[in-house]
Amino acid sequence: MEIVVVPDVQYPLHDARAVRNLWHYIHVTQPAGVLIIGDFMDYPAPSRWSKDTRAEFEGDVFRESEGGKALLTDLREGYSGPIKFVVGNHDARPADYLRKYAPALASTRAFDVDVLLGFEELGIEVLPPFSEVAPGWVAMHGHELRGLNTIPGRTAAAKVKKLDGSVVMGHTHKLAVSPETVGVGKNRRTLFGFEVGHLMAESKAQYLSAGVVNWQKGFGRLLVSQHSAVPVPVYVERDSSFVVDGTRYGAIKRNSRGHFVRREDLTSAA
Template structure:
């Protein structure tokens, strides 16, 4: 049986350090076959549309933040996990490349690709990590995607993943919303049925560092996902994190 750990939305350097350390401890202890980051591993606030024309846009920091993520994500994962690992494209991850293409189009051509794509900024090839720009079909009837590619967003945890599953007619693991939930729908009759599942895996961000919330509450949950694959069968599981701690198979993990 293959075990895949899915994590999402650390948004470094605004991640929850205790929760991330606990997840790293879990990965190192249980030795999954694969670790998949659903995206938004780096926040990249400087080149976002929200900071256009403001002081933050001109402070710089994209290269510094990329180096931070390489050190605290890529290197940290490789210290505890030497198996398959990958990162999916996401809205935050696209920010540097889109910013460069919009403001420096004269510097791009077929012989000089965009140097600020996320896989290049994080030097994923040096860490033996794959990059999937949009979808990653990791098991029969299942795919992973960040969740930003035009799917209908839901306020109900798990609902966005389920909306994506209905759209593409595959079970889906996604992030993006910072919400954590799992929903399944079964259709058919007389035993001839088909089930689609949406697994929405929350976030590992420190909400206190999300200054745009203006000290308000958000419908976010910290979590990560585990999917076990045996042939054509899949067994998805959502692991909720409570104040930097969680339990899997009766074992508590913490920083």
């Protein structure tokens, strides 16, 4: 069976076409589960980078949450299976901001991401970090344990060493599988660090205008059997389409005049 791992979307900085294509893939294939690995929202206004700048006052957490909720509603409308959510550091920005700057109000859960996005109504379950999501696999966003590596996959590999199990994570915006073989003799086994990329529209992130970052757009698949799971990265191309099992989702075709147009069903043969 398949678990689709949704990477950092960071609404409203998301690649809307890529997200729409991924939702279509989920609606068509009906996987056994969907795991949103964190930073589904960006919430720039209450971030530490915006503190004491105009940006702190320009954003609207509730308005942005309505947009994020609408995006999740689109997913849920075509998929009735389990959706699980790991809270990322960006998702937690409103609640963290409240605790830091208005501690007298911090007892309310009104600014927790599951409340802001209506998880109860949508049937979405929040997972604590390091929850087992497949045999031998734990999920985390990535900020819970310190340390980042510039090489795709190696941050997750470091988490594998700390947790002594295979790890699927977001946070780095990199898309790669990094194996780690541990133990000796009959106890020898291979564990995997799996980073699942991102679904941002990089042009929307002003902080990227100064240079190039080693990010990869895509998402993850965990192909689960009784005792193990195989990690499969799926790369999203420049036109926001991707190929899974020989089928391209979100293809762009040329019309009779030579102009690029999208197929209405968002799917074509690879």
